[in-house]
Amino acid sequence: MNRSLTQPTNLALGLVLILLIALPFFAPNYYVQFASKAMLMGMLALSLNLVVGFGGLVSLCHAAFFGLAGYMLGFQSPESAGASLWLSLPVALLVVAAVAAVIGTLSLRTRGIYFIMVTLAFGEMLFYFFHDTKIGGGSDGLYIYFKPEIALFGQTLIDLDNSRSFYLLVLASLVMTAGLIRGLVNSPFGHALQAARDNERRALSLGFPVFRLRLMAFILSAMIAGLAGYFSAAQFGFVAPQMLGWHLSATVLVMVVLGGMSSILGPIVGAFALIGLEEVLKSAFEHWKLIKGLIIIALVFALPGGLQQLTRLVLPKSEGPHTGKDSDNQPVEADHAANLGSLSDPMTGLIQPPMTSANAKGLQHV
Amino acid sequence: MSEIMLSAKGLQRRFGGLKAVSDVSLDIFQNEIHAVIGPNGAGKSTLINLLSGDIPVSGGKVLLGARDITDLAPNTRAMAGVGRSYQKTTIFMDSTVFENVRLAAQAHSGHALRMLGHVRNDTAANASTQAAISETGLTERSGTIARFMSHGEQRQLEIAMVLATNPRVILLDEPLAGMGQAEALRMIALIRALKQGRGVLLVEHDMDAVFALADRLTVMADGQVIASGSPDHVRNHPAVRTAYLGEHEVAA
Known part of the structure; x- marks a missing residue:
């Protein structure tokens, strides 16, 4: 890897990160909390994109994993104190993983539109489970009176009641999650997942256990959605069945597509854009939902590869093939050129393989 | 016999x-x-x-x-x-020859689904990839995106992928x-x-x-x-x- 800080995309990413770290130290509290919420939606979108963008599996039940983890925090929180994060978070994620394993095992036997339908049905089942039973307070939901505690030997390490600390913890989690997804996409696992997306039959005849591969991706993705849901419940101190509903699943899917599902960071951009757009329109117009719809339609027409396409317009091209937002996800092509000393086709620099590079779809649309 | x-x-x-x-x-x-x-x-x-x-x-x-x-x-x-090729070429068109063959090799390298580490660093897979590419005479084309090769070369690539599965x-x-x-x-x-x-x-x-x-x-x-x-x-x-x-x- 010969990536350097001088590469414009890395530089831009670094600047954005510094800005995000600095934000709670100068922005009013309202915006700090707003940004925390946006980042958690970004994390949820990131998780969904692992299966949608890289697995080719459009899941409509990710909100259920998000909400389920929130409820798990609610169940583990005593009325007079906060739950220990060290215990409650792993429990929440394990429950989500178990539920995802069951849903995935059944739904991954279907393909295409049927997979969407089956995941939708499972998501709604979980929604009605919490909506129609008294387990989680029914349709009223459940209050979480105290935020989870992060303590070591009785000493509080991070006070989540402080919105600045909460923000920074969420930011760190988001950065780690993005790093995890990037690592996965470039790992043998990620390549196999993308090969199965591009040609399932071929992936099978090469020897890849496609079903197991997709199930693993589905469970992992659900756990990341759960992480976002856990923090979301902690932030608002409240969980309700709406957290699990298909409405949120669909909204997150819009974030993914809006941001660009062939890139790693695109979904985060999509989440920020959609939530930011709502916030601005809400304060300015009465019929803001109508205007939001029109803007989304316009964006889809103008940028079929998602908002991450915009980065290509802003950032200058550096040497070698360039992927918009995520410079680290550069195609292996460049490395081969270096390793093997042969890059005979001048076109190859322009087209990036989707198996290794995230943004090829976006490029093809241009 | x-x-x-x-x-x-x-x-x-x-x-x-x-x-x-x-x-x-x-x-x-x-x-x-x-x-x-x-x-x-x-x-x-x-x-x-x-x-x-x-x-x-x-x-x-x-x-x-x-x-x-x-x-x-x-x-x-x-x-x-059991390795096979298809009547209709089924290679990954937007990937290089090397990446296509490495994918095949990866499935048989012992850690096909490893989540840690970059796919480039699988030395066993890289070695059998090189071997399969050279056996099919595509060494010169290693870094070329499959889409930009002739039909004949694409068929050769398909054979190389089969060979990489040993x-x-x-x-x-x-x-x-x-x-x-x-x-x-x-x-x-x-x-x-x-x-x-x-x-x-x-x-x-x-x-x-x-x-x-x-x-x-x-x-x-x-x-x-x-x-x-x-x-x-x-x-x-x-x-x-x-x-x-x-x-x-x-x-x-």
């Missing part, structure tokens, strides 16, 4: 009322190319799909060596040593389809080299190629075997001459 690598015993496949393959038995021997010919709709591609596991059998058995693999999924058969048996479904003369000659030389240490099943319409390559020949029509044996035996078989070969002989 050399070892039997793969054998079909009374294979059957029905699609609704249609018997696409009925009671087909054949053996693929080590160091031999066993060609299967027959008119369109004879069931040749279905036979390959039954051997590779792409579609399940309605009856009969598939044996890999002594092992019954009839009930194994295609990916498990691939791991056991197969004991290779099933080739019309590897010469759509090739020009020069490309076809190169592919024939490549296929001839494939049988070394392995067993090869070749389904092909190009009769010149079939008679240049085949050590053993099976003729199918309407889902059944109508003749099987050495190329000379089959060439002079009366049923074959009337059913199939006649016009080709004249044309050739």
Whole structure:
């Protein structure tokens, strides 16, 4: 890897990160909390994109994993104190993983539109489970009176009641999650997942256990959605069945597509854009939902590869093939050129393989 | 006589009322190319799909060596040593030659689904990738995106991917389809080299190629075997001459 800080995309990413770290130290509290919420939606979108963008599996039940983890925090929180994060978070994620394993095992036997339908049905089942039973307070939901505690030997390490600390913890989690997804996409696992997306039959005849591969991706993705849901419940101190509903699943899917599902960071951009757009329109117009719809339609027409396409317009091209937002996800092509000393086709620099590079779809649309 | 690598015993496949393959038995021997010919709709591609596991059998058995693999999924058969190419080129068009072949090698490198570490750092897979690429004569094209290669080279790449899975048996479904003369000659030389240490099943319409390559020949029509044996035996078989070969002989 010969990536350097001088590469414009890395530089831009670094600047954005510094800005995000600095934000709670100068922005009013309202915006700090707003940004925390946006980042958690970004994390949820990131998780969904692992299966949608890289697995080719459009899941409509990710909100259920998000909400389920929130409820798990609610169940583990005593009325007079906060739950220990060290215990409650792993429990929440394990429950989500178990539920995802069951849903995935059944739904991954279907393909295409049927997979969407089956995941939708499972998501709604979980929604009605919490909506129609008294387990989680029914349709009223459940209050979480105290935020989870992060303590070591009785000493509080991070006070989540402080919105600045909460923000920074969420930011760190988001950065780690993005790093995890990037690592996965470039790992043998990620390549196999993308090969199965591009040609399932071929992936099978090469020897890849496609079903197991997709199930693993589905469970992992659900756990990341759960992480976002856990923090979301902690932030608002409240969980309700709406957290699990298909409405949120669909909204997150819009974030993914809006941001660009062939890139790693695109979904985060999509989440920020959609939530930011709502916030601005809400304060300015009465019929803001109508205007939001029109803007989304316009964006889809103008940028079929998602908002991450915009980065290509802003950032200058550096040497070698360039992927918009995520410079680290550069195609292996460049490395081969270096390793093997042969890059005979001048076109190859322009087209990036989707198996290794995230943004090829976006490029093809241009 | 050399070892039997793969054998079909009374294979059957029905699609609704249609018997696409009925009671087909054949053996693929080590160091031999066993060609299967027959008119369109004879069931040749279905036979390959039954051997590779792409579609399940309605009856009969598939044996890999002594092992019954009839009930194994295609990916498990691939791991056991059955490699195949498709009639329609199925490579990953937006990836380089190296990436395509490495993907195949990765499936057999022992940690196909490892989540840690970059895929580039799998030295075992990289080594077998290089070997498969050089065996198919694509070393010069290693860094080229598959989409930008000629049809012939894409077919070569498909063979390289099969080789990288370290197969004991290779099933080739019309590897010469759509090739020009020069490309076809190169592919024939490549296929001839494939049988070394392995067993090869070749389904092909190009009769010149079939008679240049085949050590053993099976003729199918309407889902059944109508003749099987050495190329000379089959060439002079009366049923074959009337059913199939006649016009080709004249044309050739």
